[in-house]
Amino acid sequence: MGVILLTCPVTGDDFSTGIHTDKLSFESLPDPVMKALCPHCGQMHPWRTRQAKWVESVPPNISVEDLEIVSELMNRAAR
Numbered sequence: 313m314g315v316i317l318l319t320c321p322v323t324g325d326d327f328s329t330g331i332h333t334d335k336l337s338f339e340s341l342p343d344p345v346m347k348a349l350c351p352h353c354g355q356m357h358p359w360r361t362r363q364a365k366w367v368e369s370v371p372p373n374i375s376v377e378d379l380e381i382v383s384e385l386m387n388r389a390a391r
Contacts, residue, residue: 316366325352
């Protein structure tokens, strides 16, 4: 299982969407506009699957705490 990463357009730093998937599923995702809250700049960034990166594991510069915060904020924003 891997995770989907985005790059913050403000800082250039990668961050996790909190979405865990396998590579085959990621490659077959549709390409609608979605939003993710960025832990680096605090803004909601619109993104499409083609702009995202699938990685096997979360890079060391992205902490578990960042993932939990992003996941919680994304859940709140979806409500």
